[in-house]
Amino acid sequence: MTTTAPAALDVQHLSIRYGTGTPVVSDVTLSVAPGEIVGIIGESGCGKSSIGFALMGLLPGTAVVEADALGVGGRDMADADERDWNGVRGTTASMIFQEPMSALNPCMRIGAQIAEVLTVHSLASKKEALAKAVELLTLVQVPEPELRAQQFPHQLSGGMRQRVVIAMAMAADPTLLIADEPTTALDVTVQAQILDLLDKARRETGAGVLLISHDLGVIAQTCDRVVVMYAGQIVEEGTPSEVLARPSHPYTAALVDSIPTTHTAPRVDLPMIRGGVTDADRATAGCRFAARCAFATDGCSAPQELEAVEEGHTARCWRTHELPLSRKEVLA
Amino acid sequence: MTRLRNGALIAGVSLIVFLLAFAFIGPLLTPYGVNDVSDVTFAPPTSEHWLGTDNLGRDMFVRLAIATRYAILISFASTVLAMVAGTGIGLIAGYAGGRLDNLLMRSTEVVMAIPAILLALVVRVIFGPGFLPLILAMAIIGAPGFARIMRSPILVLKERDFVVAAEIAGVRRPRIALSHLLPNATTPMLVNFASTASLAVLIESSLSYLGQGVQPPDPSAGRMISEFQRFMYEHPTLVVMPAVVITLLTVAWNLLADGVQVALTPKAGNLAVPTRRRRRGPRPASPRANAVEAAPAEPEVDPHDTPDSTHDAVPTGASSAPMAPQGRA
Incomplete structure (x- = not known):
């Protein structure tokens, strides 16, 4: 069942369970068109994040994933092995994490971290990749990108770090971007900027975005379609x-x-x-x-x-x- | 914690520098060769022989300097070897996990269970005399410590988002190990380096005392003690001086270990980093002057203290209800 559809994501009847337990995700059918932002909303433990990790082939070995189709960037990954996933991760699909501090290596300069995504896939030489990293930092509106590229994560504010994480995720021009609670760890003003940035990024690159959140406001503000x-x-x-x-x-x-x-009455x-x-x-x-x-x-x-x-x-x-x-x- | 001087580091470095100077520059200052014999035996310290001579009339200053040189080189080389091997084992065990982890860690425990001197003697018997077997023997003794010390931070680090992010980005596992895991676990490694080196000094002198260390005619502090103990009552300085050398070297490495520990504790704070604010120029006035309190501006910076946020993201627990799934197949 290889899909040649240009959809960023095309999931048919996805079920996930751990070992022999009850399924944490059952029969989910989901698609994301290029340039579209689809939000998944639900309370903790409803299976949102499991879906995100399943789409990157990152669930632990005990997880049983069943799907009629698991089209990521036009490639069916339903029966994919680790090697197939390596061809998809980072290039076709990438992920933005919830906690921007722990998503960055504290011992590595910002520029080098972004550049690594490019050099690993031989998309650029080391020098080109570093130049591209500065370019990406400009794209995600980090002020003084040349200086920031030389700095370490602890020298950046939370919002700035999340921009860096987005820049890393965007580096290899993925068709699908999975954002797992990208603004939860940020304060509200920064939240809006990051969401604007995501919106801008998908417009410019045409990547489909799967936005996982438990915040109705975030979903309402950003998404084209919402899945509860x-x-x-x-x-x-x-x-x-x-x-x-x-x-x-x-x-x-x-x-x-x-x-x-x-309109909510006070003290009620x-x-x-x-x-x-x-x-x-x-x-x-x-x-x-x-x-x-x-x-x-x-x-x-x-x-x-x-x-x-x-x-x-x-x-x-x-x-x-x-x-x-x-x-x-x-x-x- | 205001303006703590890192006394241990300063003392440790000074002592090491002093011993290095003694070991490498000292012999150039006297006209005597290390194995030059003369008629002047058991001379007390004079302007001719600064630390006197031994039973064969050899100059003790030169011999002690050369002995110090060997002790430093052997302890350093064997510890470097132990660090490379041990760190590699710990890194692989921690990152790979599972059976390989079990195999590697149980092997290190076997090595640790054997008394160090005994192990060294066995290696010497197998590989014969000479410097290389000696260094190898001590590297084998030191490596398990590095492996264990390395493994635990790796277990924590490999769950962190940036490692998962690198895996997502398609970075190969060896590269992740070297560029994402190793640099974040250097502090315990460096501390262990200094304490393993001090242990190596002691083992080397013990082996030499037993005649299995540095071989004659090369001088060694340990062997001097064993050779000269028969003259101990008449010429106690002959035994005391090599003992002092061993003690100083051990203390120096230990001070260095303490100092490095203190200096590296606020990890992210003391990296050499370009910052816009003036950090160059004379430092003492700034509260950041010393590595000890160069705490990062934001408290969540310490890589080991940041709460692990992957826990709720990666589901691990299976539910216990026995009901069958009802999905459409």
């Missing part, structure tokens, strides 16, 4: 404006409800989703959110399918049309 995950399953998918303004799954609605807005408890995801939820045949859902009925124990709510907007809830879900315009 719950307990390893996609529960809703659509454009941010559709999904966040007209949520069609009770989980998404509850997520949106729990965002404080300027914020709405929250009670409970947490359990292993039993992941293993159930029916709706996995039922245990925490305010609208759950007996019928929810039947298997749920992703069904279209409107054009390009799907949700995994059989009651979606009869539910009084939140319609407030929180994020535009």
